[in-house]
Amino acid sequence: MFRLNNTIRIQGRRLYSTYEHLSAGKQALISHSGIYPKGFRASGVAALIKKNKNKDIALVVSELPCSGAAVFTTNKFQAAPVIVSKETLAQNKEALYAVVTNSGCANAVTGAQGLTDAKKMRSVMDELVQHPLSSLTMSTGVIGQNLPMDKIESGIREAYKCLSAEHDGGWMNAAEAYMTTDTFPKLRSGEFGLQGSKFRMAGIAKGAGMIHPNMATLLGFMVTDAYVKPELLQKALTYAVDRSFNSISIDGDMSTNDTISVLANGGSDVRIETEGSDYEEFRDRLTAFAVELAQLVVRDGEGATKFVTLHIKGGETFESAKKAASHISTSMLVKTALYGKDANWGRICASLGHSGIDIDPTKVSVTFVPTDGSNRLNLMVKGEPEKVDEDRASEILEMEDLIIEVDLGLGESETKFWTCDLTHEYVTINGDYRS
Structure with a gap:
């Protein structure tokens, strides 16, 4: 590692010296x-x-x-x-x-x-x-x-x-x-x-x-x-x-x-x-x-450790699919489960169920989609729970990026929504924000 003006270079990649404390993943997001x-x-x-x-x-x-x-x-x-x-x-x-x-x-x-x-x-x-x-x-x-x-x-x-x-x-x-x-x-x-x-x-x-x-x-x-x-x-x-x-x-x-x-x-x-x-x-x-x-x-979500894509498919309209995604993204139980690497997919269904959109529980499917190209993990298919391989679920939840696919089974509309997990660090940051 050597210093060049106000930057450093690590393994061929230039990093601003004021961001050296960040993870390699976050450093890679900075434009140079x-x-x-x-x-x-x-x-x-x-x-x-x-x-x-x-x-x-x-x-x-x-x-x-x-x-x-x-x-x-x-x-x-x-x-x-x-x-x-x-x-x-x-x-x-x-x-x-x-x-x-x-x-x-x-x-x-x-x-x-x-x-x-x-x-x-x-x-x-x-x-x-x-x-x-x-x-x-x-x-x-x-x-x-x-x-x-x-x-x-x-x-x-x-x-x-x-x-x-x-x-x-x-x-x-x-x-x-x-x-x-x-x-x-x-x-x-x-x-x-x-x-x-x-x-x-x-x-x-x-x-x-x-x-x-x-x-x-x-x-x-x-x-x-x-x-x-x-x-x-x-x-x-x-x-x-x-x-x-x-x-x-x-x-x-x-x-x-x-x-x-x-x-x-x-x-x-x-x-x-x-x-x-x-x-x-x-x-x-x-x-x-x-x-x-x-x-x-x-x-860059405060304290976030995961980047989560909610892919809502099978909606009757774009607006209803987006409303479902927005509601799930704000569920504290969903977000804390993601932080804890707990494949508690029932929290996703519970949030969807009171999102305010029309759904048919017998048509809903929920799937974890890994971002590394490996096999998908079905959690629920058309209202029927799958026998979940908990070890495989843990492997997927160890990844920083995760796609959660929810198929409503009602139409052709879809949307993507991006959120993150909720961590102890979020509370720390916002508990003393003004100080």
Whole structure:
């Protein structure tokens, strides 16, 4: 092992030195390079909002005007940045320039002062980019505390000076500034072909606890250098979020601040202006990209030791299959059994039975599907319990990744939902979160 600048290299793999304490599995999830959309720059700085003095102000800024879209939390206690971003989009969907984010303070349940502060964050960005209603605002952290606006404003101005199109100098810094109880930055980028040309996409997400979106503390955004007409961008994002960020759960608790946004600046030759095959291809690419970011959130679930895919098949509708998956994912008994490596599949059936969807118990099948390609383990087939090989069940539950397949036997609809186990560490983290 040898050190190279602020990184280390272990067996040919470069790791950020600040993440050396993480497992090899989590270290492998950290991006060390990227292909980023044309015309966008990013930055992240420490404005000393957080007690630990980590980065806490993030900017992503476009040199070109962007069409914009967003999906927000349905929590009745919507945070000030959510309300202000909704107002911004209502007035400006075609000439946005930035997303400005702070971590360390959620600016939620902060009354009139919170709204004033969120608007101030936007107005500072308006001044810097020299365009009105230029930016979406996002905040994450402790609820019920006002933003330290002197630190916020100076931090935004400093971050603007530090904007960079580079991975290490810009995008990674921004991803780190999003983190609260996250253990690693969640950053992805890529280049894709469409219309005989190429477009690029990048995204950042944060979240590890208070995750059960319905649009936790969950924030995320994606940017692209394709041009996408605003109404089509909103339609594509809503579709993508339903199949990604709205299909994850860590602890069943929905945040006041959940926001997923997307900006498209038209810096490439790809243009999506009407519905059709090109729109659908872009939508599906956006969805796959959002799924990857959402899965990173689950893999970083507070205290989590398992990444679980709930594959619900045989539903009458997509909505009913998803409702079943969402309900099972929040069962404390299911989640603690997974942590204890106990193949107590009866808890899955019990949760399904009071999920609120119509089921026929004689048609339901439950199966453990190993992710290593080895044989599946049937637990119940069409309502009849199987004689379960407990040793084989234990082998499967030893794996970090697990697929639980539930076939409702009622139709052709299906969905996938991602969750994790519930551990002692989750209680420890959240028991002293404010301290």
